Amino acid sequence: MDPLVVSSSVITLLCNLHKFSGLANVGHEDDPEIGDLAILTAFYRDINYLILSSPVSSIFSIDQALRRCKATQEQLIGLLDQIGYPRLKRSSRRQNRMRYALNMFLKHGQLARAKNAYRDAVLLLRDIAMSSVTQRHLESIRLEIEQIRHVTDMDDGSGENLRTLRTNEAGASGTLVPETTDHSLFNATIVLLSNEHPQYVSARGKFDTGADINLISRNLVEKRGLLDLVENLEKGLTIRGIEDAQFTAKAKITLTWYLNKSSYSRMTEFFLTEDDSFDILLGNDFINENNLFHIEPTVRMATHSKMKVVVAAGMFTLKAVYVLARADGVE
Structure with a gap:
């Protein structure tokens, strides 16, 4: 047997055992594999609140991105449940941490793909949502200036309330007269x-x-x-x-x-x-x-x-x- 192959296999085994031992001795809060999921989830929740609180209906691309986020999140939650993440506590027995570490070791590649898909979906939603919000803010500045200058308490939204037609009692003629506008x-x-x-x-x-x-x-x-x-x-x-x-x-x-x-x-x-x-x-x-x-x-x-x-x-x-x-x- 080639000594180089044997030594390479031993080194790989030792590295895997070291990684496995490290996973078995840390709680999920410190786990580098999933430590940023809480941040992504909070970010996802904040974006949802921003979209829901907006008086303007969301655009089609935002709806599609939301569906993508929901699908990847459900996939990730199911995988974490299989690994034992929800049941793991820092005060858990070593046996539970060993079981969690074994599952993490076996499903490392699958978890990495699911986590990356979830992160990409959330960041894509962020880019689309913030771009949409920025465009709405720029448009709102123009509309607010227009409204504050022209809208009255009797405005019907047509923007044509600045002039009115006054007709005499006989109804024979009419005169356009400027209408008083209260800009306050x-x-x-x-x-x-x-x-x-x-x-x-x-x-x-x-x-x-x-x-x-x-x-x-x-x-x-x-x-x-x-x-x-x-x-x-x-x-x-x-x-x-x-x-x-x-x-x-x-x-x-x-x-x-x-x-x-x-x-x-x-x-x-x-x-x-x-x-x-x-x-x-x-x-x-x-x-x-x-x-x-x-x-x-x-x-x-x-x-x-x-x-x-x-x-x-x-x-x-x-x-x-x-x-x-x-x-x-x-x-």
């Missing part, structure tokens, strides 16, 4: 995530630089059954507006929402107010954080007499309007 108003949708499927709640929105925080009507919260999401404040938060107006917020709620012409959703904290002239109100802090400097009032509240600002409970007049009035010489 918008339409939004609140997304409620549940175990079964998302629910959507329409909301009338208003931008208001006279309030630093975001507000939501208690009437909307109660009507839509959102009281379970409300967090009561131990100490009421006193909120001050212009002309010494103030009220005390005693509860808050965190909601996911998006503008109706946008695919970009946000998670925002709102404080409850009794005022129901709006559903949600976005304050000065939100406007500054999102660089919404293009919001401008369309009506100047300036008179020849002393300007009087009436502030309802929880409702603040635009600071920008007040500044314009002072600039016109109104004390």
